Amino acid sequence: MSGTEINLLLNGKPVSKAAEPRTHLADFLREDLLLTGTHLGCEQGVCGACTVFVDGRPTRACITLAIACDASDVRTVEGFEVDPLMVRIRDAFTRHHGLQCGFCTPGMLTTAYDIIRRVPGADATRIRRELSGNLCRCTGYAGIVAAIEDVLANEPPIAPLQPMLRAKPKEVKPVLSGSDAAPTRRDTDGATQQPGTTGAALPDPASFADALHLTQSLTLHTAASDAWAILSDPARIVSCVPGASLDGPAKGEIIEGQCVVALGPIKATFRGSGSIQVDHTNKTGKLIGTGRDTVSRTKLDGMLVFAVQETGPDSCRLDLDMRYRLNGPLSQFGRPELVAEIAERLLQEVGAAIERRVQGGNDDAPAPIALNGLSLLARSIKAMILRFLGRG
Ligand code: FES
Numbered sequence: 216m217s218g219t220e221i222n223l224l225l226n227g228k229p230v231s232k233a234a235e236p237r238t239h240l241a242d243f244l245r246e247d248l249l250l251t252g253t254h255l256g257c258e259q260g261v262c263g264a265c266t267v268f269v270d271g272r273p274t275r276a277c278i279t280l281a282i283a284c285d286a287s288d289v290r291t292v293e294g295f296e297v298d299p300l301m302v303r304i305r306d307a308f309t310r311h312h313g314l315q316c317g318f319c320t321p322g323m324l325t326t327a328y329d330i331i332r333r334v335p336g337a338d339a340t341r342i343r344r345e346l347s348g349n350l351c352r353c354t355g356y357a358g359i360v361a362a363i364e365d366v367l368a369n370e371p372p373i374a375p376l377q378p379m380l381r382a383k384p385k386e387v388k389p390v391l392s393g394s395d396a397a398p399t400r401r402d403t404d405g406a407t408q409q410p411g412t413t414g415a416a417l418p419d420p421a422s423f424a425d426a427l428h429l430t431q432s433l434t435l436h437t438a439a440s441d442a443w444a445i446l447s448d449p450a451r452i453v454s455c456v457p458g459a460s461l462d463g464p465a466k467g468e469i470i471e472g473q474c475v476v477a478l479g480p481i482k483a484t485f486r487g488s489g490s491i492q493v494d495h496t497n498k499t500g501k502l503i504g505t506g507r508d509t510v511s512r513t514k515l516d517g518m519l520v521f522a523v524q525e526t527g528p529d530s531c532r533l534d535l536d537m538r539y540r541l542n543g544p545l546s547q548f549g550r551p552e553l554v555a556e557i558a559e560r561l562l563q564e565v566g567a568a569i570e571r572r573v574q575g576g577n578d579d580a581p582a583p584i585a586l587n588g589l590s591l592l593a594r595s596i597k598a599m600i601l602r603f604l605g606r607g
């Protein structure tokens with residue numbers, strides 16, 4: 216078969232197989248490796264039917280390129296056949312009628328396994344929130360939740376698992392040229408509550424103590440001073456964030472604008488305001504903001520702390536610490552692993568855009584209409600092709 220050789224540790228065994236760069240992991244597993252336990256529903260990252268573990272993290276196989284999993288540890292539902300915890304989960308699903316047609320079940324089992332390991336103290340409300348990224352067309356959620364509660368409530372206790380969000384530095388290279396640069400969304404700074412000009416009160420930083428939390432470090436191939444010049448300028452940093460734009464220049468520390476976010480068929484435009492505080496001496500900053508999508512009646516509050524550290528004459532590290540809270544109908548898509556997956560890609564896009572700006576890219580590049588799974592996938596494919604051609 217043509218394509219590029221992909222080497223995986225698949226369900227504990229080394230596997231090597233060629234695949235085309237555009238092949239997503241779910242097709243690779245189902246069509247090439249004949250592991251049909253991984254189901255495909257929406258193929259847009261929304262329904263969770265295709266959830267598998269990649270390097271210990273629940274991952275949507277339908278929006279993950281197989282080639283991106285080279286050298287990874289991939290575990291599908293077939294790989295849990297004799298796993299003691301999965302045996303208990305399957306038994307509990309049977310006892311509590313946690314499946315009807317069974318189409319969602321491989322993804323539900325995989326997600327249940329993750330919830331039980333990661334949130335051993337979860338109650339029914341938390342379980343429902345954690346399950347919100349997995350859709351059951353038979354609407355059999357009550358049995359699924361009861362099954363997970365049952366496993367959590369009974370001996371032997373489950374060893375807790377540390378959060379699986381990646382914090383290790385990730386290399387970011389400029390992957391695309393000019394027109395892909397997108398504006399970003401910007402929330403705000405923090406410290407005290409202060410109203411934006413839209414009248415919405417900015418959230419208190421202390422209120423993010425129990426909010427969802429993501430951290431990431433990016434290596435930028437540019438001098439720290441150049442990166443900081445962009446990061447500390449609201450208009451320029453917003454122009455690096457996919458889907459975001461400002462209404463006008465910052466008024467002191469206050470900024471106003473919007474951010475368009477799309478995932479599969481769901482699209483939301485969060486309009487709001489924020490404030491930004493920067494410390495030029497230490498090259499650190501904090502943004503706090505709030506926005507509302509009037510169509511879905513969903514509110515998004517966020518806080519982003521960022522810091523630039525020089526690592527060489529032409530390189531630096533960008534540390535990002537993001538906390539956010541979604542309230543409203545769209546919060547069902549706030550499942551940490553799914554959001555972490557999207558946020559990680561988005562932050563990589565931001566890092567690449569900063570490098571392009573430093574290298575003379577067009578600051579006035581128009582904002583893309585939206586950031587979505589398909590456009591990200593297309594960009595990933597393009598980046599890979601460029602790398603294969605030696606231009607990446
Ligand atoms: S098929 Fe992958 S999330 Fe729906």
Ligand code: FES
Pocket residue numbers: 313314315316317318319320350351352353354355
């Ligand atoms: S049991 Fe039918 S889709 Fe969930």
